[in-house]
Amino acid sequence: MRIALLQAEAAPLDPARNLAAIGEAASAARSAGAELLLAPELFVTGYAPRELADWLTPERIAPFPAELAALASRAGIAIAAGFPSARGDRTFAISAGLWDATGAELLRYEKVHLWGAEERLAFTPSEAAPSVVDWNGRRVAFQICYDIEFPEPARRIAELGADLLLVPTAIDGESAYVPDILVRARAAENGMVVAYADHARAADAPSDPAAGFAGLSTVAGLEGALLARAGAGPELLIADLPDVSARPAAGADYLRDRRPEVYAGWR
Amino acid sequence: MRIALLQAEAAPLDPARNLAAIGEAASAARSAGAELLLAPELFVTGYAPRELADWLTPERIAPFPAELAALASRAGIAIAAGFPSARGDRTFAISAGLWDATGAELLRYEKVHLWGAEERLAFTPSEAAPSVVDWNGRRVAFQICYDIEFPEPARRIAELGADLLLVPTAIDGESAYVPDILVRARAAENGMVVAYADHARAADAPSDPAAGFAGLSTVAGLEGALLARAGAGPELLIADLPDVSARPAAGADYLRDRRPEVYAGWR
Numbered sequence: 074m075r076i077a078l079l080q081a082e083a084a085p086l087d088p089a090r091n092l093a094a095i096g097e098a099a100s101a102a103r104s105a106g107a108e109l110l111l112a113p114e115l116f117v118t119g120y121a122p123r124e125l126a127d128w129l130t131p132e133r134i135a136p137f138p139a140e141l142a143a144l145a146s147r148a149g150i151a152i153a154a155g156f157p158s159a160r161g162d163r164t165f166a167i168s169a170g171l172w173d174a175t176g177a178e179l180l181r182y183e184k185v186h187l188w189g190a191e192e193r194l195a196f197t198p199s200e201a202a203p204s205v206v207d208w209n210g211r212r213v214a215f216q217i218c219y220d221i222e223f224p225e226p227a228r229r230i231a232e233l234g235a236d237l238l239l240v241p242t243a244i245d246g247e248s249a250y251v252p253d254i255l256v257r258a259r260a261a262e263n264g265m266v267v268a269y270a271d272h273a274r275a276a277d278a279p280s281d282p283a284a285g286f287a288g289l290s291t292v293a294g295l296e297g298a299l300l301a302r303a304g305a306g307p308e309l310l311i312a313d314l315p316d317v318s319a320r321p322a323a324g325a326d327y328l329r330d331r332r333p334e335v336y337a338g339w340r
Numbered sequence: 341m342r343i344a345l346l347q348a349e350a351a352p353l354d355p356a357r358n359l360a361a362i363g364e365a366a367s368a369a370r371s372a373g374a375e376l377l378l379a380p381e382l383f384v385t386g387y388a389p390r391e392l393a394d395w396l397t398p399e400r401i402a403p404f405p406a407e408l409a410a411l412a413s414r415a416g417i418a419i420a421a422g423f424p425s426a427r428g429d430r431t432f433a434i435s436a437g438l439w440d441a442t443g444a445e446l447l448r449y450e451k452v453h454l455w456g457a458e459e460r461l462a463f464t465p466s467e468a469a470p471s472v473v474d475w476n477g478r479r480v481a482f483q484i485c486y487d488i489e490f491p492e493p494a495r496r497i498a499e500l501g502a503d504l505l506l507v508p509t510a511i512d513g514e515s516a517y518v519p520d521i522l523v524r525a526r527a528a529e530n531g532m533v534v535a536y537a538d539h540a541r542a543a544d545a546p547s548d549p550a551a552g553f554a555g556l557s558t559v560a561g562l563e564g565a566l567l568a569r570a571g572a573g574p575e576l577l578i579a580d581l582p583d584v585s586a587r588p589a590a591g592a593d594y595l596r597d598r599r600p601e602v603y604a605g606w607r
Binding site: 203223224226228296297298323325327331336338 | 489493520565590592594599600602
């Protein structure tokens, strides 16, 4: 299976432009033989939590899922993307959704671990359990950005049988250790593919790495192998995933060999 | 704080020779300004589970702790090392112990996750909770080899306040992803130093990486930073550890930000 990750600059508070960029990337990914396009965290509005705190209204963001569904069916490719969503209580979530190539929504996820004070200006964290869905012969789940840096949720998702974890993200240039180490560790220790899609670093970003995105979108597989890795700038990153059954018989099987009943006795 | 890792070839079933090697390395480490020498898994007997299955007797291995204590007090440096130990029921454990520079035993640990079928010929796994001990201003704990590849035990050890995790290991040349990714991930996600000491690859090891040890002893710190890294061959690896208080205020604090009560609700 081939997938594509959109590493690009989103235009803050300009969803029409960002949705158009997703649509163009979806067509390009489809032409390249990919079955899925994954876009970064909050790509539809741009990752700009401070500005979003004043901009978000339930009405303004309500159309995003239908627009993403339309882009998927139009391009004939599954789309997974990050966007803000409103809850019934008028709080907002950092969300991700998966639409198949017919535009049917298969999966929705809300971020559990918010990062820093700025995200809390606009969003509240979810406490809902992550779900796993069947898609094109894979078992697929989401994490968003800071979520994947914790081992516990990805482990729970692996217990539910996921073999492809999609992670829209937004990290700064000082956080390269996350794709370099933690994303690859989640793939290795859970025997799954982790696809981690970040925003592109702007060509005019300051020299301070903390100012601006990292890029460095990564797809990691068994034993943390790098299946694909982007640089800092804009890129449609293509990754060919090994078959789900490709686990080598001699390798470690962490889901089989871990001892949860023993760990529970340590408390 | 400076520590040293002994990456060397142990002589199978020749504890006198291996203990002498630990003693020599302890003196060299002390001369280099280190406060601790860490030796690999089962270094005292050699990592040879198949041969140990016929060789081990409680009487034969009973002296090892006292001999390691004597080496520590003689060299005036703490020693942490891997060795086989016998239980009251005449089963055997893959153990590690820590002796301070006066020879006092501070900590003992038995491996919880055995690797493959060969280790089970000689050993049975422990179910005991890992402990954390105060030593020279640090909070220290053990894992052994396969243990560290699972996120759960290291997380529990971090909850107990450990900041220095000592890991005697024995990995083959196909397992480089463990020090490259998983050891660094444990350090990053738990905000601790992980010191991972492997056997040296023999100069006459076969070209097949799976036949023979990897070497690649590693000391990893915050954000998975490589504090020290060995090659494949024999080496006394020196690492200078940052102060326990050196965590950058702007960095991620995974122990603070994780949500165990939320994860518990997912079951």
